[in-house]
Amino acid sequence: MLEALRAEGITVRFGGVTAVDHVSLTLKDGEILGLIGPNGAGKTTLFNALTGFVPAGEGRITLYGQDVTRDPPYQRTRAGMGRTFQTERPFEELTVLENVLVPAFLKTKGRHEARALALEMLDQVGLADRAEQPALDLNLARRRRLELAKALAVRPRILFLDEIMAGLNPPALREMIGFVAGLRTQGLAIVMVEHIMQAIIELSDHVIVLASGKMIAEGTPQAVTSDDRVIEAYLGTD
Amino acid sequence: MIRHFTVLGIAVLAGLAYPHLFPNALTIAISVLLFAGWATSWDILGGWAGQLSLGHAGFVGLGAYFVAIGQSDYGLAPWWAMMLAMIAAAALAFAWGRITFGLRGPYFTLSTIAVAEILRMIAINEGWLTGGATGVFIATLPEPFGIDLFSRVVHFHMALAFSVLTVAIVIIISQSRFGYQLRAVREDESSAMAAGINPVVVKLKAFMLSAALVALGGGIYGIFLSFLEPHILFYLFLSIQIALTAIIGGRGTIWGPSIGALLLIGSGEIFRAAFAQANLLIYGLLILVVILFLPRGIFGEIQRRAVRRRYARSTQG
Ligand SMILES: Nc1ncnc2c1ncn2[C@@H]1O[C@H](COP(=O)(O)OP(=O)(O)O)[C@@H](O)[C@H]1O
Ligand SMILES: [Mg+2]
Numbered sequence: 001m002l003e004a005l006r007a008e009g010i011t012v013r014f015g016g017v018t019a020v021d022h023v024s025l026t027l028k029d030g031e032i033l034g035l036i037g038p039n040g041a042g043k044t045t046l047f048n049a050l051t052g053f054v055p056a057g058e059g060r061i062t063l064y065g066q067d068v069t070r071d072p073p074y075q076r077t078r079a080g081m082g083r084t085f086q087t088e089r090p091f092e093e094l095t096v097l098e099n100v101l102v103p104a105f106l107k108t109k110g111r112h113e114a115r116a117l118a119l120e121m122l123d124q125v126g127l128a129d130r131a132e133q134p135a136l137d138l139n140l141a142r143r144r145r146l147e148l149a150k151a152l153a154v155r156p157r158i159l160f161l162d163e164i165m166a167g168l169n170p171p172a173l174r175e176m177i178g179f180v181a182g183l184r185t186q187g188l189a190i191v192m193v194e195h196i197m198q199a200i201i202e203l204s205d206h207v208i209v210l211a212s213g214k215m216i217a218e219g220t221p222q223a224v225t226s227d228d229r230v231i232e233a234y235l236g237t238d
Numbered sequence: 239m240i241r242h243f244t245v246l247g248i249a250v251l252a253g254l255a256y257p258h259l260f261p262n263a264l265t266i267a268i269s270v271l272l273f274a275g276w277a278t279s280w281d282i283l284g285g286w287a288g289q290l291s292l293g294h295a296g297f298v299g300l301g302a303y304f305v306a307i308g309q310s311d312y313g314l315a316p317w318w319a320m321m322l323a324m325i326a327a328a329a330l331a332f333a334w335g336r337i338t339f340g341l342r343g344p345y346f347t348l349s350t351i352a353v354a355e356i357l358r359m360i361a362i363n364e365g366w367l368t369g370g371a372t373g374v375f376i377a378t379l380p381e382p383f384g385i386d387l388f389s390r391v392v393h394f395h396m397a398l399a400f401s402v403l404t405v406a407i408v409i410i411i412s413q414s415r416f417g418y419q420l421r422a423v424r425e426d427e428s429s430a431m432a433a434g435i436n437p438v439v440v441k442l443k444a445f446m447l448s449a450a451l452v453a454l455g456g457g458i459y460g461i462f463l464s465f466l467e468p469h470i471l472f473y474l475f476l477s478i479q480i481a482l483t484a485i486i487g488g489r490g491t492i493w494g495p496s497i498g499a500l501l502l503i504g505s506g507e508i509f510r511a512a513f514a515q516a517n518l519l520i521y522g523l524l525i526l527v528v529i530l531f532l533p534r535g536i537f538g539e540i541q542r543r544a545v546r547r548r549y550a551r552s553t554q555g
Pocket of ligand 2: 043045
């Protein structure tokens with residue numbers, strides 16, 4: 001299988017705080033990497049360093065063998081990364097369809113093709129019947145799905161999902177887990193930051209545990225969740 | 239898109255009939271049309287891309303001065319001068335945007351005031367080129383195909399063509415990839431980047447197009463005035479008027495700026511005639527009412543309600 005993503009020695013500092021401290025990881029096509037850790041562990045920061053939204057002070061990132069360490073976020077998107085935002089960021093004044101049209105224009109020719117792709121993405125996430133609704137009016141679960149549709153509309157090869165399960169009620173959570181599992185079968189590589197253990201255990205092939213910016217454990221979901229250091233990081237210091 | 243072009247076509251027909259119906263009210267119509275074109279062009283940057291400029295009078299002045307100086311000093315026909323002015327305006331916008339689009343929030347806006355001021359200073363102080371504080375006078379103009387460029391009816395048709403051109407461009411943009419990039423950058427730059435958009439490039443394109451179109455209108459204004467004074471042409475008040483026209487009418491909408499021009503400039507002229515001293519007060523009240531009750535501008539509110547109605551209908555059916 002093709003190596004989708006490789007990160008080596010990623011370090012991000014905010015003033016005196018080292019939010020991410022020499023973290024390395026690799027990811028293959030069709031694989032799901034779970035990123036867990038207590039609040040403030042540096043998950044979102046690592047996620048942003050990988051997608052280019054926060055500059056990495058040290059380290060190297062390659063995307064399908066291509067060095068993207070110095071590339072701004074929009075170039076990484078064009079190179080095959082798609083992402084969601086932990087706090088959803090819809091284009092508020094636009095309708096649901098228009099929101100997805102923006103990314104849909106990236107890999108299509110002309111507005112008819114873009115529109116067809118956007119509608120297809122909305123259909124995939126189950127928002128097709130809300131295409132004409134102002135994005136501002138969506139509830140949380142639907143805003144999440146809109147984030148997903150936007151991330152998918154750039155036709156990514158690697159998808160970065162930042163806590164898309166948080167705050168969902170049990171049926172919505174089940175649906176979302178099923179949806180992400182479906183994406184994997186399409187061959188997408190996925191990096192997933194998640195607090196919901198059920199989702200991590202059901203979906204991840206591989207899990208990385210961060211605490212205070214450092215990687216303290218990695219392995220299969222089963223191995224990681226029974227690791228003493230991990231249990232301590234979650235229960236001990238919080 | 240077809241619907242918008244149909245409306246535009248009707249507006250053109252009405253425009254063509256106007257000089258025959260109201261031959262004595264051409265000057266006010268020229269003002270309205272020029273402001274409609276300027277505000278529509280301003281709105282590409284200010285409304286669609288969300289970058290508030292208070293320096294667009296600088297581009298009006300640039301267009302007018304290019305035409306006047308080109309004619310009086312170099313014998314350059316106005317259409318060539320206008321083309322040069324558009325290129326110069328776009329180049330200036332590019333240079334200025336490169337420096338300032340890294341800045342967030344009000345800094346870009348403040349910097350645009352500075353550009354127009356610098357141009358005004360040049361117009362006033364570099365008398366050898368610009369005629370200085372007294373200004374420049376256009377004494378002769380060529381007569382292409384026997385058309386008298388000093389005639390009010392011709393000015394009217396030029397202003398009509400200008401405003402129609404700007405609206406047509408915005409109609410096309412609104413449905414295009416570029417139009418969605420503009421709106422995305424306005425709404426959320428991070429989210430736009432996640433969609434593969436480089437916000438600085440999009441804002442630069444918007445600024446350049448907006449500046450070039452305003453300069454074109456400025457060239458027509460120069461011909462219309464035939465006597466140019468730097469105090470009026472580069473004045474902050476003109477920049478504010480252009481911005482307000484678009485804001486009151488509805489930022490980031492196809493028809494908002496034109497509606498704003500009709501209302502603000504049209505009624506402004508009528509109030510000035512009818513109420514003399516009180517006209518500024520009425521003008522101010524009008525602006526206040528719109529800002530308080532229609533924060534998206536007149537057409538912005540109409541459009542928003544239409545979107546919600548359409549959605550409500552679609553859920554019933
Ligand atoms: N923009 C920032 N400026 C300064 N400190 C930050 C910034 N973003 C995150 N941090 C700090 O970096 C650490 C990691 O934060 P974050 O990556 O959000 O953690 P997580 O997503 O795991 O909860 C925290 O201590 C946080 O306060
Ligand atoms: Mg986080």
